[in-house]
Amino acid sequence: MANFTAISWENADTFHRSDAHYQGHTAWAMVSPTTGSAVIAAGQLLGRVTDSAALFNEVFAIWTQFEDAYGGSDASQVVTAMSEVARELEAFQSATKMFYDGVVEYDAAVQKHDGKKSDYDTWATDWTDRYSQFLVDQDRPLDEFMTKYRVPKLELHSRLEAERAENEPTAQNIQLDIATARQTLADTLNAIDFDDLTDLRFTIHSAGLDRVDSTEEMEFMLLNNHLFGDQLSAADAKRVAAEIDIESLPYSYIDENGVKWIRTSSGELVVVGSAMDPNLQLRTLEALANDPATKDITVDPVGGSSDTDRNRTDGLLTLSEIFTETSNYYLLEPEISGAGIVLGTAGGLAVVAFTVVSWGQAGNQHAAVMSSSHFLMTNDQIEEAAQWAVDREMTITGVSLAASVAIAFIPGIGAVASFGANFVAGNAISLAMDAAWDNAQTESEMMQEVAVKGLPNAYDPDEHARLIDERNRRFGTGAGGGGGRPMMRSSQ
Amino acid sequence: MTEFWIKPDECQRVLDEVRDVMRDRDRYFQHADSDLNIVDRNSYVDAESKRGDYEASELDQAYRQFFHEGLSPQFDKIVQMIERRIGIMQDVIDYYVSGDAEVQHRSQKQGKDMPVILNADGTAWDKPPSDVDGSLPGGHYQEAPYQFLDTNTPEEG
Numbered sequence: 001m002a003n004f005t006a007i008s009w010e011n012a013d014t015f016h017r018s019d020a021h022y023q024g025h026t027a028w029a030m031v032s033p034t035t036g037s038a039v040i041a042a043g044q045l046l047g048r049v050t051d052s053a054a055l056f057n058e059v060f061a062i063w064t065q066f067e068d069a070y071g072g073s074d075a076s077q078v079v080t081a082m083s084e085v086a087r088e089l090e091a092f093q094s095a096t097k098m099f100y101d102g103v104v105e106y107d108a109a110v111q112k113h114d115g116k117k118s119d120y121d122t123w124a125t126d127w128t129d130r131y132s133q134f135l136v137d138q139d140r141p142l143d144e145f146m147t148k149y150r151v152p153k154l155e156l157h158s159r160l161e162a163e164r165a166e167n168e169p170t171a172q173n174i175q176l177d178i179a180t181a182r183q184t185l186a187d188t189l190n191a192i193d194f195d196d197l198t199d200l201r202f203t204i205h206s207a208g209l210d211r212v213d214s215t216e217e218m219e220f221m222l223l224n225n226h227l228f229g230d231q232l233s234a235a236d237a238k239r240v241a242a243e244i245d246i247e248s249l250p251y252s253y254i255d256e257n258g259v260k261w262i263r264t265s266s267g268e269l270v271v272v273g274s275a276m277d278p279n280l281q282l283r284t285l286e287a288l289a290n291d292p293a294t295k296d297i298t299v300d301p302v303g304g305s306s307d308t309d310r311n312r313t314d315g316l317l318t319l320s321e322i323f324t325e326t327s328n329y330y331l332l333e334p335e336i337s338g339a340g341i342v343l344g345t346a347g348g349l350a351v352v353a354f355t356v357v358s359w360g361q362a363g364n365q366h367a368a369v370m371s372s373s374h375f376l377m378t379n380d381q382i383e384e385a386a387q388w389a390v391d392r393e394m395t396i397t398g399v400s401l402a403a404s405v406a407i408a409f410i411p412g413i414g415a416v417a418s419f420g421a422n423f424v425a426g427n428a429i430s431l432a433m434d435a436a437w438d439n440a441q442t443e444s445e446m447m448q449e450v451a452v453k454g455l456p457n458a459y460d461p462d463e464h465a466r467l468i469d470e471r472n473r474r475f476g477t478g479a480g481g482g483g484g485r486p487m488m489r490s491s492q
Numbered sequence: 493m494t495e496f497w498i499k500p501d502e503c504q505r506v507l508d509e510v511r512d513v514m515r516d517r518d519r520y521f522q523h524a525d526s527d528l529n530i531v532d533r534n535s536y537v538d539a540e541s542k543r544g545d546y547e548a549s550e551l552d553q554a555y556r557q558f559f560h561e562g563l564s565p566q567f568d569k570i571v572q573m574i575e576r577r578i579g580i581m582q583d584v585i586d587y588y589v590s591g592d593a594e595v596q597h598r599s600q601k602q603g604k605d606m607p608v609i610l611n612a613d614g615t616a617w618d619k620p621p622s623d624v625d626g627s628l629p630g631g632h633y634q635e636a637p638y639q640f641l642d643t644n645t646p647e648e649g
Contacts, residue, residue: 002557038555044530045527045559051520055516055517055519055520058513059513062513065502065509069505070499071497072497073496073607078584081577082577085573088569089570092563099558185554189554189558192558192562194566
């Protein structure tokens, strides 16, 4: 699509030097392009597309009601008539995310040089003066030269050259990085192919594929949930399960085999009635919160074993409190209208249990995201998810990061925590970051929210920057994915 | 006895609900092209690039190209696909409500496939008007006017 020509810099030689700057003795530092407006524009476009997609998803959800209205010989075709449209909608959204990601990465690549020019120019001006003077003085007799400089000519020349070699790359890199970022952006835009983006994103996690079909199976799922299953009695589970109408769970897509799928806020399709079904989770949580015997069950927000994880001292949360907080996400979009499609993320759950601590960074992060988003998952399912992330990382990078990164989960904004996970695992993980989209929070807004909540350690800008660098080093700065790597909006 | 059924009132309600939502179809996207105008032309290169204006305009063009050649047509395609399904489903409902379905099924002696027409609550519907006896004002019998679900035929965007 886009065909960018290479940038040619004014009067620049191959060393990025220009006579117009420092008499050509050293490279010059450019002012970074002003990319902020490009990011804002792309962000607004993405917002419009997301809102439009939510509207179309609502259409799909309503359309499924034909299941109860039309029983002709072609009924299944009527009910699934929107499937093809859903694929086109997938492309509509994915392409825009790719576009936005490309612009954001371009912005990040350019802005990383912000603030360098001033310091560099100070050095370059001073150095150029000294170097120019040296060029004049080097023709003076040696004793005069020694009197003035107290070092031999060759020695001084070597020092000046060494200083230049140390400092000049700062300026050279600015030009090189801008040129590279520009080409990366062009490559990203060219890679957007609407026809190739029509594949629906079905989950690969068994937790999103195995569904409960009966009240008995629901009881089993409740008793085996990884977060507080051990605190439920069989009688509790039986009573609560009876309150949940599995048959009436909304769905957004029905496949040719008659399997109903619901689209999560991250765009994944999970089987209705599975542990990853956001509506099943919400209804279950509601039933638990309304049950006198279970509403006060407490959940430890910090289930991990590392010291960092244990730094969280928010205290225990009751299921009733969790439901109140979680349902706030859902109240914005009533279940019936969007059938779960346009709901806030299921990751709105205010708790997380770091049940897995031995999977390496990507595994731990993904497990944490899954745990915080889907309390109905079993420990085995959490571990399977962690293993998937590890395998995926191995496939992508050939290595697995062994070091564990401390990232805390914050009630209501778990997206901050999963930010690192998205970067570390490259395109693999695209879960709770969508909460950032839903909340339309910029990075600075998130940080502000962190501060307001009195959790100053929950978001570490240095760690954030390190993860971005790590991610760029491993995967390059190009987008190149199928829209599966949401990124935080820039605060520019 | 046929195993098939249809609740025309319910079908119409679902369709009307879909139409209601689709009335807002342009609400979010209609001014999307205006987003492009806020992009600073200096977003692309520094002023010290040799051909600054030309090179700066490339990003601008890329934005517009993505929008006008990619995104906007895709939006239109989605809308058209949905509208097409709405239209076809309306034909389906009309086909049964008008009595044409009954006529066709009788004439072809395919009564076993003729759905039972039901009220929303599942009770029997009154006999639909039919132009078999010429009672349908201005009615024109037509064979199944819709071809809903020929999924083998690629759709035009």
